Amino acid sequence: MISLEGVSKSYGSKKAVDAVSLQANHKEILVLLGISGCGKTTTLKMINRLIEADTGTILIDGKNIKDQKPEHLRQSIGFVMQHSGLFPHYTVEQNIAITPNLLKWEKKKITDRTHELLEKLHLPESILKQYPNELSGGQQQRVGIARALIADTPVLLMDEPFGALDTITKQAIHNEFKNLDELKNKTTILVTHDVIEAFELGQRICLMDNGKIIQIGSPTEILYNPENEFVKDFFATNRLMLEHKIVSLKAIESFLKSPISAGAQQLVNKKSNVWEALQTLSIQNKYAEDYDVILHAFNHYRKLQAV
Structure with a gap:
Protein backbone atom coordinates (compact mmCIF):
# COMPACT_ATOMS: atom_id res chain seq x y z
CA MET A 1 0.00 0.00 0.00
CA ILE A 2 2.86 2.37 0.86
CA SER A 3 6.29 1.98 -0.73
CA LEU A 4 9.46 4.00 -0.13
CA GLU A 5 12.34 3.40 -2.52
CA GLY A 6 15.75 4.93 -1.77
CA VAL A 7 14.27 7.92 0.06
CA SER A 8 16.71 10.42 1.58
CA LYS A 9 16.53 13.78 3.34
CA SER A 10 19.45 15.98 4.39
CA TYR A 11 19.71 19.12 6.46
CA GLY A 12 22.99 20.70 5.55
CA SER A 13 25.70 18.07 5.83
CA LYS A 14 23.59 15.81 8.07
CA LYS A 15 21.53 13.03 6.53
CA ALA A 16 18.31 12.76 8.57
CA VAL A 17 17.08 9.88 6.39
CA ASP A 18 19.60 7.88 4.38
CA ALA A 19 18.37 5.83 1.39
CA VAL A 20 15.40 4.28 3.18
CA SER A 21 13.41 1.60 1.37
CA LEU A 22 10.40 -0.07 2.99
CA GLN A 23 6.90 -1.29 2.30
CA ALA A 24 3.83 -0.99 4.49
CA ASN A 25 1.45 -3.77 3.52
CA HIS A 26 -2.26 -3.39 2.89
CA LYS A 27 -4.23 -3.14 6.17
CA GLU A 28 -1.24 -3.59 8.48
CA ILE A 29 0.17 -1.48 11.32
CA LEU A 30 3.85 -0.81 10.70
CA VAL A 31 5.74 0.85 13.55
CA LEU A 32 8.80 3.05 12.96
CA LEU A 33 10.81 2.67 16.17
CA GLY A 34 13.98 4.34 17.38
CA ILE A 35 15.51 6.96 19.62
CA SER A 36 15.05 10.70 19.06
CA GLY A 37 16.88 11.84 15.94
CA CYS A 38 16.96 8.44 14.23
CA GLY A 39 14.92 9.68 11.24
CA LYS A 40 11.56 8.05 11.96
CA THR A 41 9.45 11.23 12.12
CA THR A 42 11.14 12.70 9.05
CA THR A 43 10.38 9.47 7.18
CA LEU A 44 6.73 9.63 8.24
CA LYS A 45 6.29 13.28 7.28
CA MET A 46 7.74 12.70 3.82
CA ILE A 47 4.84 10.31 3.12
CA ASN A 48 2.28 13.12 3.34
CA ARG A 49 4.73 15.75 2.03
CA LEU A 50 4.90 17.78 5.21
CA ILE A 51 8.60 17.33 4.47
CA GLU A 52 9.77 16.94 0.88
CA ALA A 53 12.21 14.14 0.13
CA ASP A 54 15.51 15.10 -1.53
CA THR A 55 15.78 11.83 -3.45
CA GLY A 56 13.87 8.61 -3.88
CA THR A 57 10.29 7.62 -4.68
CA ILE A 58 7.24 7.29 -2.45
CA LEU A 59 4.20 5.44 -3.76
CA ILE A 60 0.76 5.10 -2.16
CA ASP A 61 -1.37 2.40 -3.76
CA GLY A 62 1.01 2.44 -6.71
CA LYS A 63 0.74 6.19 -7.31
CA ASN A 64 3.68 8.57 -6.93
CA ILE A 65 2.85 11.16 -4.28
CA LYS A 66 4.70 13.82 -6.32
CA ASP A 67 1.97 13.53 -8.97
CA GLN A 68 -0.59 14.97 -6.53
CA LYS A 69 -0.95 18.40 -4.99
CA PRO A 70 0.12 18.21 -1.31
CA GLU A 71 -3.27 19.45 -0.08
CA HIS A 72 -5.14 16.80 -2.07
CA LEU A 73 -2.74 14.11 -0.91
CA ARG A 74 -3.25 15.05 2.74
CA GLN A 75 -7.03 14.92 2.43
CA SER A 76 -6.67 11.23 1.57
CA ILE A 77 -4.44 10.48 4.59
CA GLY A 78 -5.41 10.50 8.26
CA PHE A 79 -2.75 12.13 10.44
CA VAL A 80 -2.38 12.05 14.22
CA MET A 81 0.44 13.90 15.97
CA GLN A 82 1.83 14.11 19.49
CA HIS A 83 -0.11 16.37 21.86
CA SER A 84 -3.13 15.76 19.58
CA GLY A 85 -2.39 18.81 17.37
CA LEU A 86 -5.87 20.23 17.89
CA PHE A 87 -6.57 23.84 16.91
CA PRO A 88 -7.01 25.65 20.25
CA HIS A 89 -9.48 28.23 18.89
CA TYR A 90 -11.79 25.54 17.44
CA THR A 91 -14.29 23.56 19.49
CA VAL A 92 -13.97 19.77 19.59
CA GLU A 93 -16.81 19.55 17.08
CA GLN A 94 -15.08 21.97 14.70
CA ASN A 95 -11.73 20.18 15.06
CA ILE A 96 -13.21 16.81 14.17
CA ALA A 97 -15.10 18.24 11.18
CA ILE A 98 -12.12 19.93 9.47
CA THR A 99 -11.50 17.33 6.76
CA PRO A 100 -15.19 16.55 6.07
CA ASN A 101 -15.81 20.27 5.60
CA LEU A 102 -12.94 20.47 3.12
CA LEU A 103 -14.47 17.50 1.31
CA LYS A 104 -17.86 19.29 1.38
CA TRP A 105 -19.74 16.59 3.27
CA GLU A 106 -23.38 17.23 4.18
CA LYS A 107 -23.84 18.45 7.75
CA LYS A 108 -25.89 15.41 8.80
CA LYS A 109 -23.21 13.04 7.53
CA ILE A 110 -20.58 14.89 9.56
CA THR A 111 -22.76 14.86 12.69
CA ASP A 112 -23.59 11.16 12.39
CA ARG A 113 -19.98 10.15 11.82
CA THR A 114 -18.78 12.36 14.69
CA HIS A 115 -21.20 10.76 17.15
CA GLU A 116 -20.22 7.29 15.92
CA LEU A 117 -16.55 7.97 16.64
CA LEU A 118 -17.25 9.56 20.03
CA GLU A 119 -18.98 6.35 21.09
CA LYS A 120 -16.17 4.14 19.83
CA LEU A 121 -13.54 6.26 21.57
CA HIS A 122 -15.53 6.50 24.82
CA LEU A 123 -15.98 10.26 24.68
CA PRO A 124 -19.13 12.00 25.96
CA GLU A 125 -21.13 14.13 23.53
CA SER A 126 -20.94 16.96 26.04
CA ILE A 127 -17.36 17.73 24.98
CA LEU A 128 -18.36 18.77 21.44
CA LYS A 129 -18.84 22.41 22.40
CA GLN A 130 -15.72 22.52 24.55
CA TYR A 131 -12.27 23.74 23.51
CA PRO A 132 -9.13 21.56 23.64
CA ASN A 133 -7.72 23.29 26.74
CA GLU A 134 -10.85 22.24 28.65
CA LEU A 135 -10.13 18.55 28.06
CA SER A 136 -7.80 16.09 29.78
CA GLY A 137 -4.73 14.83 27.92
CA GLY A 138 -6.41 11.51 27.22
CA GLN A 139 -9.53 13.20 25.87
CA GLN A 140 -7.47 15.48 23.63
CA GLN A 141 -5.65 12.51 22.16
CA ARG A 142 -8.91 10.63 21.55
CA VAL A 143 -10.30 13.70 19.77
CA GLY A 144 -7.13 13.83 17.65
CA ILE A 145 -7.69 10.19 16.66
CA ALA A 146 -11.36 10.91 15.87
CA ARG A 147 -10.31 13.80 13.61
CA ALA A 148 -7.89 11.52 11.73
CA LEU A 149 -10.44 8.72 11.36
CA ILE A 150 -13.57 10.64 10.44
CA ALA A 151 -13.01 10.71 6.67
CA ASP A 152 -12.20 6.96 6.70
CA THR A 153 -9.08 7.33 4.56
CA PRO A 154 -7.19 4.16 3.50
CA VAL A 155 -3.94 5.43 5.07
CA LEU A 156 -3.31 6.58 8.64
CA LEU A 157 -0.05 8.19 9.79
CA MET A 158 0.63 8.63 13.52
CA ASP A 159 3.56 10.59 14.93
CA GLU A 160 4.19 9.74 18.60
CA PRO A 161 0.41 9.86 19.16
CA PHE A 162 0.49 8.67 22.76
CA GLY A 163 3.88 10.02 23.82
CA ALA A 164 2.58 12.77 26.12
CA LEU A 165 0.20 10.55 28.10
CA ASP A 166 0.73 8.94 31.50
CA THR A 167 1.14 5.16 31.59
CA ILE A 168 -2.40 4.35 32.77
CA THR A 169 -4.09 6.62 30.24
CA LYS A 170 -1.79 5.35 27.49
CA GLN A 171 -2.69 1.72 28.22
CA ALA A 172 -6.42 2.49 28.12
CA ILE A 173 -6.11 4.26 24.76
CA HIS A 174 -3.93 1.46 23.38
CA ASN A 175 -6.70 -1.03 24.15
CA GLU A 176 -9.36 1.17 22.54
CA PHE A 177 -7.15 1.86 19.53
CA LYS A 178 -6.41 -1.82 18.88
CA ASN A 179 -10.13 -2.67 18.94
CA LEU A 180 -11.27 0.03 16.51
CA ASP A 181 -13.07 -1.42 13.49
CA GLU A 182 -11.67 1.39 11.33
CA LEU A 183 -8.12 0.06 11.66
CA LYS A 184 -9.00 -3.23 9.98
CA ASN A 185 -9.35 -1.46 6.64
CA LYS A 186 -6.38 0.90 6.92
CA THR A 187 -2.68 0.83 6.33
CA THR A 188 -1.19 2.51 9.38
CA ILE A 189 2.35 3.74 9.99
CA LEU A 190 2.99 4.71 13.60
CA VAL A 191 6.12 6.44 14.91
CA THR A 192 7.21 5.85 18.50
CA HIS A 193 10.29 5.71 20.70
CA ASP A 194 8.37 3.50 23.18
CA VAL A 195 9.46 -0.14 22.81
CA ILE A 196 6.46 -1.53 24.72
CA GLU A 197 4.06 0.50 22.58
CA ALA A 198 5.71 -0.76 19.41
CA PHE A 199 5.23 -4.38 20.46
CA GLU A 200 1.66 -3.85 21.65
CA LEU A 201 0.43 -2.09 18.51
CA GLY A 202 2.70 -3.11 15.63
CA GLN A 203 2.19 -6.07 13.35
CA ARG A 204 5.65 -5.32 12.01
CA ILE A 205 8.39 -3.12 13.46
CA CYS A 206 10.96 -1.09 11.55
CA LEU A 207 13.90 -0.28 13.83
CA MET A 208 15.87 2.79 12.72
CA ASP A 209 19.14 4.40 13.75
CA ASN A 210 21.09 7.32 12.25
CA GLY A 211 18.62 7.68 9.38
CA LYS A 212 18.91 4.05 8.31
CA ILE A 213 16.74 0.96 8.71
CA ILE A 214 18.48 -1.60 10.89
CA GLN A 215 15.84 -4.34 10.78
CA ILE A 216 12.20 -4.84 9.78
CA GLY A 217 10.16 -7.77 11.01
CA SER A 218 7.31 -9.00 13.16
CA PRO A 219 7.73 -8.53 16.93
CA THR A 220 8.63 -12.22 17.19
CA GLU A 221 11.18 -12.08 14.36
CA ILE A 222 12.86 -8.92 15.59
CA LEU A 223 13.16 -10.20 19.17
CA TYR A 224 14.15 -13.81 18.55
CA ASN A 225 16.12 -13.27 15.34
CA PRO A 226 17.94 -9.93 15.74
CA GLU A 227 19.91 -8.80 12.73
CA ASN A 228 22.92 -7.74 14.83
CA GLU A 229 24.09 -6.73 18.31
CA PHE A 230 22.51 -3.29 17.98
CA VAL A 231 19.05 -4.83 17.62
CA LYS A 232 19.68 -7.30 20.43
CA ASP A 233 20.91 -4.58 22.79
CA PHE A 234 18.08 -2.19 21.87
CA PHE A 235 15.49 -4.57 23.33
CA ALA A 236 17.58 -6.00 26.17
CA THR A 237 16.16 -3.86 28.98
CA ASN A 238 12.55 -4.77 28.21
CA ARG A 239 13.17 -8.22 26.80
CA LEU A 240 11.35 -10.35 29.39
CA MET A 241 8.20 -8.22 29.30
CA LEU A 242 8.27 -8.16 25.50
CA GLU A 243 8.52 -11.94 25.38
CA HIS A 244 5.51 -12.21 27.68
CA LYS A 245 3.60 -9.99 25.24
CA ILE A 246 4.51 -11.72 21.98
Whole structure:
Protein backbone atom coordinates (compact mmCIF):
# COMPACT_ATOMS: atom_id res chain seq x y z
CA MET A 1 0.00 0.00 0.00
CA ILE A 2 2.86 2.37 0.86
CA SER A 3 6.29 1.98 -0.73
CA LEU A 4 9.46 4.00 -0.13
CA GLU A 5 12.34 3.40 -2.52
CA GLY A 6 15.75 4.93 -1.77
CA VAL A 7 14.27 7.92 0.06
CA SER A 8 16.71 10.42 1.58
CA LYS A 9 16.53 13.78 3.34
CA SER A 10 19.45 15.98 4.39
CA TYR A 11 19.71 19.12 6.46
CA GLY A 12 22.99 20.70 5.55
CA SER A 13 25.70 18.07 5.83
CA LYS A 14 23.59 15.81 8.07
CA LYS A 15 21.53 13.03 6.53
CA ALA A 16 18.31 12.76 8.57
CA VAL A 17 17.08 9.88 6.39
CA ASP A 18 19.60 7.88 4.38
CA ALA A 19 18.37 5.83 1.39
CA VAL A 20 15.40 4.28 3.18
CA SER A 21 13.41 1.60 1.37
CA LEU A 22 10.40 -0.07 2.99
CA GLN A 23 6.90 -1.29 2.30
CA ALA A 24 3.83 -0.99 4.49
CA ASN A 25 1.45 -3.77 3.52
CA HIS A 26 -2.26 -3.39 2.89
CA LYS A 27 -4.23 -3.14 6.17
CA GLU A 28 -1.24 -3.59 8.48
CA ILE A 29 0.17 -1.48 11.32
CA LEU A 30 3.85 -0.81 10.70
CA VAL A 31 5.74 0.85 13.55
CA LEU A 32 8.80 3.05 12.96
CA LEU A 33 10.81 2.67 16.17
CA GLY A 34 13.98 4.34 17.38
CA ILE A 35 15.51 6.96 19.62
CA SER A 36 15.05 10.70 19.06
CA GLY A 37 16.88 11.84 15.94
CA CYS A 38 16.96 8.44 14.23
CA GLY A 39 14.92 9.68 11.24
CA LYS A 40 11.56 8.05 11.96
CA THR A 41 9.45 11.23 12.12
CA THR A 42 11.14 12.70 9.05
CA THR A 43 10.38 9.47 7.18
CA LEU A 44 6.73 9.63 8.24
CA LYS A 45 6.29 13.28 7.28
CA MET A 46 7.74 12.70 3.82
CA ILE A 47 4.84 10.31 3.12
CA ASN A 48 2.28 13.12 3.34
CA ARG A 49 4.73 15.75 2.03
CA LEU A 50 4.90 17.78 5.21
CA ILE A 51 8.60 17.33 4.47
CA GLU A 52 9.77 16.94 0.88
CA ALA A 53 12.21 14.14 0.13
CA ASP A 54 15.51 15.10 -1.53
CA THR A 55 15.78 11.83 -3.45
CA GLY A 56 13.87 8.61 -3.88
CA THR A 57 10.29 7.62 -4.68
CA ILE A 58 7.24 7.29 -2.45
CA LEU A 59 4.20 5.44 -3.76
CA ILE A 60 0.76 5.10 -2.16
CA ASP A 61 -1.37 2.40 -3.76
CA GLY A 62 1.01 2.44 -6.71
CA LYS A 63 0.74 6.19 -7.31
CA ASN A 64 3.68 8.57 -6.93
CA ILE A 65 2.85 11.16 -4.28
CA LYS A 66 4.70 13.82 -6.32
CA ASP A 67 1.97 13.53 -8.97
CA GLN A 68 -0.59 14.97 -6.53
CA LYS A 69 -0.95 18.40 -4.99
CA PRO A 70 0.12 18.21 -1.31
CA GLU A 71 -3.27 19.45 -0.08
CA HIS A 72 -5.14 16.80 -2.07
CA LEU A 73 -2.74 14.11 -0.91
CA ARG A 74 -3.25 15.05 2.74
CA GLN A 75 -7.03 14.92 2.43
CA SER A 76 -6.67 11.23 1.57
CA ILE A 77 -4.44 10.48 4.59
CA GLY A 78 -5.41 10.50 8.26
CA PHE A 79 -2.75 12.13 10.44
CA VAL A 80 -2.38 12.05 14.22
CA MET A 81 0.44 13.90 15.97
CA GLN A 82 1.83 14.11 19.49
CA HIS A 83 -0.11 16.37 21.86
CA SER A 84 -3.13 15.76 19.58
CA GLY A 85 -2.39 18.81 17.37
CA LEU A 86 -5.87 20.23 17.89
CA PHE A 87 -6.57 23.84 16.91
CA PRO A 88 -7.01 25.65 20.25
CA HIS A 89 -9.48 28.23 18.89
CA TYR A 90 -11.79 25.54 17.44
CA THR A 91 -14.29 23.56 19.49
CA VAL A 92 -13.97 19.77 19.59
CA GLU A 93 -16.81 19.55 17.08
CA GLN A 94 -15.08 21.97 14.70
CA ASN A 95 -11.73 20.18 15.06
CA ILE A 96 -13.21 16.81 14.17
CA ALA A 97 -15.10 18.24 11.18
CA ILE A 98 -12.12 19.93 9.47
CA THR A 99 -11.50 17.33 6.76
CA PRO A 100 -15.19 16.55 6.07
CA ASN A 101 -15.81 20.27 5.60
CA LEU A 102 -12.94 20.47 3.12
CA LEU A 103 -14.47 17.50 1.31
CA LYS A 104 -17.86 19.29 1.38
CA TRP A 105 -19.74 16.59 3.27
CA GLU A 106 -23.38 17.23 4.18
CA LYS A 107 -23.84 18.45 7.75
CA LYS A 108 -25.89 15.41 8.80
CA LYS A 109 -23.21 13.04 7.53
CA ILE A 110 -20.58 14.89 9.56
CA THR A 111 -22.76 14.86 12.69
CA ASP A 112 -23.59 11.16 12.39
CA ARG A 113 -19.98 10.15 11.82
CA THR A 114 -18.78 12.36 14.69
CA HIS A 115 -21.20 10.76 17.15
CA GLU A 116 -20.22 7.29 15.92
CA LEU A 117 -16.55 7.97 16.64
CA LEU A 118 -17.25 9.56 20.03
CA GLU A 119 -18.98 6.35 21.09
CA LYS A 120 -16.17 4.14 19.83
CA LEU A 121 -13.54 6.26 21.57
CA HIS A 122 -15.53 6.50 24.82
CA LEU A 123 -15.98 10.26 24.68
CA PRO A 124 -19.13 12.00 25.96
CA GLU A 125 -21.13 14.13 23.53
CA SER A 126 -20.94 16.96 26.04
CA ILE A 127 -17.36 17.73 24.98
CA LEU A 128 -18.36 18.77 21.44
CA LYS A 129 -18.84 22.41 22.40
CA GLN A 130 -15.72 22.52 24.55
CA TYR A 131 -12.27 23.74 23.51
CA PRO A 132 -9.13 21.56 23.64
CA ASN A 133 -7.72 23.29 26.74
CA GLU A 134 -10.85 22.24 28.65
CA LEU A 135 -10.13 18.55 28.06
CA SER A 136 -7.80 16.09 29.78
CA GLY A 137 -4.73 14.83 27.92
CA GLY A 138 -6.41 11.51 27.22
CA GLN A 139 -9.53 13.20 25.87
CA GLN A 140 -7.47 15.48 23.63
CA GLN A 141 -5.65 12.51 22.16
CA ARG A 142 -8.91 10.63 21.55
CA VAL A 143 -10.30 13.70 19.77
CA GLY A 144 -7.13 13.83 17.65
CA ILE A 145 -7.69 10.19 16.66
CA ALA A 146 -11.36 10.91 15.87
CA ARG A 147 -10.31 13.80 13.61
CA ALA A 148 -7.89 11.52 11.73
CA LEU A 149 -10.44 8.72 11.36
CA ILE A 150 -13.57 10.64 10.44
CA ALA A 151 -13.01 10.71 6.67
CA ASP A 152 -12.20 6.96 6.70
CA THR A 153 -9.08 7.33 4.56
CA PRO A 154 -7.19 4.16 3.50
CA VAL A 155 -3.94 5.43 5.07
CA LEU A 156 -3.31 6.58 8.64
CA LEU A 157 -0.05 8.19 9.79
CA MET A 158 0.63 8.63 13.52
CA ASP A 159 3.56 10.59 14.93
CA GLU A 160 4.19 9.74 18.60
CA PRO A 161 0.41 9.86 19.16
CA PHE A 162 0.49 8.67 22.76
CA GLY A 163 3.88 10.02 23.82
CA ALA A 164 2.58 12.77 26.12
CA LEU A 165 0.20 10.55 28.10
CA ASP A 166 0.73 8.94 31.50
CA THR A 167 1.14 5.16 31.59
CA ILE A 168 -2.40 4.35 32.77
CA THR A 169 -4.09 6.62 30.24
CA LYS A 170 -1.79 5.35 27.49
CA GLN A 171 -2.69 1.72 28.22
CA ALA A 172 -6.42 2.49 28.12
CA ILE A 173 -6.11 4.26 24.76
CA HIS A 174 -3.93 1.46 23.38
CA ASN A 175 -6.70 -1.03 24.15
CA GLU A 176 -9.36 1.17 22.54
CA PHE A 177 -7.15 1.86 19.53
CA LYS A 178 -6.41 -1.82 18.88
CA ASN A 179 -10.13 -2.67 18.94
CA LEU A 180 -11.27 0.03 16.51
CA ASP A 181 -13.07 -1.42 13.49
CA GLU A 182 -11.67 1.39 11.33
CA LEU A 183 -8.12 0.06 11.66
CA LYS A 184 -9.00 -3.23 9.98
CA ASN A 185 -9.35 -1.46 6.64
CA LYS A 186 -6.38 0.90 6.92
CA THR A 187 -2.68 0.83 6.33
CA THR A 188 -1.19 2.51 9.38
CA ILE A 189 2.35 3.74 9.99
CA LEU A 190 2.99 4.71 13.60
CA VAL A 191 6.12 6.44 14.91
CA THR A 192 7.21 5.85 18.50
CA HIS A 193 10.29 5.71 20.70
CA ASP A 194 8.37 3.50 23.18
CA VAL A 195 9.46 -0.14 22.81
CA ILE A 196 6.46 -1.53 24.72
CA GLU A 197 4.06 0.50 22.58
CA ALA A 198 5.71 -0.76 19.41
CA PHE A 199 5.23 -4.38 20.46
CA GLU A 200 1.66 -3.85 21.65
CA LEU A 201 0.43 -2.09 18.51
CA GLY A 202 2.70 -3.11 15.63
CA GLN A 203 2.19 -6.07 13.35
CA ARG A 204 5.65 -5.32 12.01
CA ILE A 205 8.39 -3.12 13.46
CA CYS A 206 10.96 -1.09 11.55
CA LEU A 207 13.90 -0.28 13.83
CA MET A 208 15.87 2.79 12.72
CA ASP A 209 19.14 4.40 13.75
CA ASN A 210 21.09 7.32 12.25
CA GLY A 211 18.62 7.68 9.38
CA LYS A 212 18.91 4.05 8.31
CA ILE A 213 16.74 0.96 8.71
CA ILE A 214 18.48 -1.60 10.89
CA GLN A 215 15.84 -4.34 10.78
CA ILE A 216 12.20 -4.84 9.78
CA GLY A 217 10.16 -7.77 11.01
CA SER A 218 7.31 -9.00 13.16
CA PRO A 219 7.73 -8.53 16.93
CA THR A 220 8.63 -12.22 17.19
CA GLU A 221 11.18 -12.08 14.36
CA ILE A 222 12.86 -8.92 15.59
CA LEU A 223 13.16 -10.20 19.17
CA TYR A 224 14.15 -13.81 18.55
CA ASN A 225 16.12 -13.27 15.34
CA PRO A 226 17.94 -9.93 15.74
CA GLU A 227 19.91 -8.80 12.73
CA ASN A 228 22.92 -7.74 14.83
CA GLU A 229 24.09 -6.73 18.31
CA PHE A 230 22.51 -3.29 17.98
CA VAL A 231 19.05 -4.83 17.62
CA LYS A 232 19.68 -7.30 20.43
CA ASP A 233 20.91 -4.58 22.79
CA PHE A 234 18.08 -2.19 21.87
CA PHE A 235 15.49 -4.57 23.33
CA ALA A 236 17.58 -6.00 26.17
CA THR A 237 16.16 -3.86 28.98
CA ASN A 238 12.55 -4.77 28.21
CA ARG A 239 13.17 -8.22 26.80
CA LEU A 240 11.35 -10.35 29.39
CA MET A 241 8.20 -8.22 29.30
CA LEU A 242 8.27 -8.16 25.50
CA GLU A 243 8.52 -11.94 25.38
CA HIS A 244 5.51 -12.21 27.68
CA LYS A 245 3.60 -9.99 25.24
CA ILE A 246 4.51 -11.72 21.98
CA VAL A 247 4.07 -15.34 23.09
CA SER A 248 0.51 -16.68 22.94
CA LEU A 249 -0.94 -19.40 25.15
CA LYS A 250 -1.32 -21.51 22.04
CA ALA A 251 2.43 -21.28 21.40
CA ILE A 252 3.27 -22.75 24.82
CA GLU A 253 0.43 -25.29 24.90
CA SER A 254 2.71 -28.27 24.29
CA PHE A 255 4.93 -27.19 27.22
CA LEU A 256 2.17 -27.22 29.86
CA LYS A 257 3.01 -29.82 32.51
CA SER A 258 -0.73 -30.17 33.24
CA PRO A 259 -3.90 -28.72 31.65
CA ILE A 260 -5.10 -25.44 33.11
CA SER A 261 -8.39 -25.64 35.03
CA ALA A 262 -11.81 -25.15 33.43
CA GLY A 263 -12.27 -21.96 35.44
CA ALA A 264 -9.00 -20.50 34.17
CA GLN A 265 -9.89 -21.47 30.61
CA GLN A 266 -13.04 -19.39 30.88
CA LEU A 267 -10.98 -16.34 31.87
CA VAL A 268 -8.28 -16.67 29.19
CA ASN A 269 -8.16 -18.15 25.71
CA LYS A 270 -5.46 -19.51 23.44
CA LYS A 271 -5.26 -16.23 21.54
CA SER A 272 -4.32 -14.37 24.73
CA ASN A 273 -0.65 -13.66 25.18
CA VAL A 274 1.17 -14.87 28.26
CA TRP A 275 1.24 -11.37 29.76
CA GLU A 276 -2.56 -11.00 29.50
CA ALA A 277 -3.15 -14.48 30.88
CA LEU A 278 -0.88 -14.03 33.90
CA GLN A 279 -2.32 -10.58 34.65
CA THR A 280 -5.86 -11.98 34.56
CA LEU A 281 -5.11 -15.02 36.71
CA SER A 282 -3.07 -13.07 39.27
CA ILE A 283 -6.17 -11.14 40.34
CA GLN A 284 -7.74 -14.25 41.91
CA ASN A 285 -5.77 -16.44 44.32
CA LYS A 286 -7.72 -19.58 43.41
CA TYR A 287 -5.88 -19.73 40.09
CA ALA A 288 -2.38 -19.67 41.58
CA GLU A 289 -1.70 -23.22 40.36
CA ASP A 290 -2.78 -22.34 36.81
CA TYR A 291 -0.56 -19.26 36.99
CA ASP A 292 2.45 -21.41 37.90
CA VAL A 293 1.69 -23.94 35.15
CA ILE A 294 1.58 -21.22 32.48
CA LEU A 295 4.71 -19.52 33.81
CA HIS A 296 6.63 -22.81 33.85
CA ALA A 297 5.59 -23.55 30.25
CA PHE A 298 6.55 -20.04 29.13
CA ASN A 299 10.01 -20.30 30.72
CA HIS A 300 10.56 -23.64 29.01
CA TYR A 301 9.46 -22.19 25.66
CA ARG A 302 11.63 -19.06 25.88
CA LYS A 303 14.78 -21.07 26.66
CA LEU A 304 14.40 -22.76 23.29
CA GLN A 305 14.06 -19.39 21.53
CA ALA A 306 16.98 -17.67 23.28
CA VAL A 307 19.62 -16.06 21.10
